[in-house]
Amino acid sequence: FTLPHTSHAYTKIPFVICNESSLQGFILLGFSDRPRLELVLFVMVLIFYLMTLVGNAIIILVSRLDPHLQTPMYFFLTNLSFLDICFTTSSIPQLLFNLGGSDKSISYTGCAIQLFMFLALGGTECILLAVMAYDRFTAICKPLHYTVIMHPQLCLQLVAVAWLSGIANSLAMSPVTLTLPRCGRHQVDHFLCEMPAMIKMACVDTTLIESTVFVLASCFTLLPLSLILVSYGYITRTVLRIKSAAGRRKAFNTCGSHITVVSLFYGNIIYMYMQPGNNSSQDQGKFLTLFYNLLTPSLNPLIYTLRNKEVKGALRRLVKKERG
Template structure:
């Protein structure tokens, strides 16, 4: 893979250029990233803790929401600490092993989120369209199996794509025009024809991105039909509130992922790619807890109950 000198020693790895030509932007991004990362960790930890502490939240919906919160914490941790390190000073390097680990986990956890959002859509479909049979359909064993499928799908996809991407010949090129070791940017560095790898990536994306998206759209098609059949306005509002938070999260996440991974590498705009990556690695995981808490009466009540207990203990 070749080496170059770093502080007088031979170094094998990559240089993440990021926004190194815009120093002021990097300083702003460092502050925004740090605040977003802290908020993501605190918000998602709160949702996991509330789902565990409040018996009323021991339901399939909150089981999957806890999975999503844990996933978002892992997803941001796989990318943001390295980004913060590279943004804070002149050193933009990442070791080859560090790049490989980051690529594997960013790809894997992104895939998990695609499938998990589809699983959550099916859960909402069962809750709205089959309310009398909901507890029978979404029994704990099935919930565990569906969550396992999501996690195994994402990590299995990455196990195929990450090594293939890393093994591409780069003819000594080490400068990654990105602030992450992300697949489109690394494929774009290759000095050979990457059409075969891009075809493989697209084929796998059909199963990891498009198939879950189709399941989500079908689920929400049935949900919309069921909601329109509800005669009372209060009933329609309750059904809408049950699904609206998940639908917002799906729109935010899938909008950027589809643009990033379902287009040829030669049409890939680096600056657009960087800002879109910022969006789905920072904005989406940090706003998810906000979306679910602000629009969810059960979570708000659980929070009041837990905080109320804390205040009582202090007194």
């Protein structure tokens, strides 16, 4: 779902010369040019990774155990939490390993798995956030028909579409990226095997693949975001028609957490990948990737628990049940 940075000068070298062993591993340069920063990053990344695992696991546990949360909204939230755990785990353990020592290598298989997971899970989250916006639209704009429209079968189908779309995107782009001729280049200027960094290593003209990636990125980023904005446009119009101030506040509170998560996730992706020209430095790109790959998933549980009375109530009931 990601866009590579703008094209750079490529050297057109015959494929027969560039056909190095495809099973050779890679070196993830990451933050190795700043050795003093690595220890600080190791501690910070470890803390936020543990927060991501614990926070999202609690959301999943509470949503599944509390009967008051057996609704489509929390079904989608459970999927988002599981997705965030997988998304973060696809790259952060490798980053911790590389930050913790002098070995910055990753095997070819490990890089392939990381690239596939990063693309698949990132694309899935884009679609899932749009599905969650549709759920909120139905709940607020069509409350009398909500249970009929958002029946369990439709919820399962929407989640399946999100996951299958992300996997299909990754199946289309991962093999193409991995098989690009690199002419012996194995240093990835990133802390993970990300598509833009992998494409940058190619020693052939990659204009065609960049164009293909741009089309897919538009589908997986701009289209879901457009659906989210349209949904919240209708939601805002409906809420403003509510005469009671308390009713308007309650309606906005049900959407506040989702809006915050969408802003964090899409804001970073658009800033990083949708800028005209290569306006951001490579270091800036690494930190932005770290933000939406680690910080955003770690903040999601806090956002949903701090702003959601139902989740806080479910947590209290679960704690009382365990003590009792």
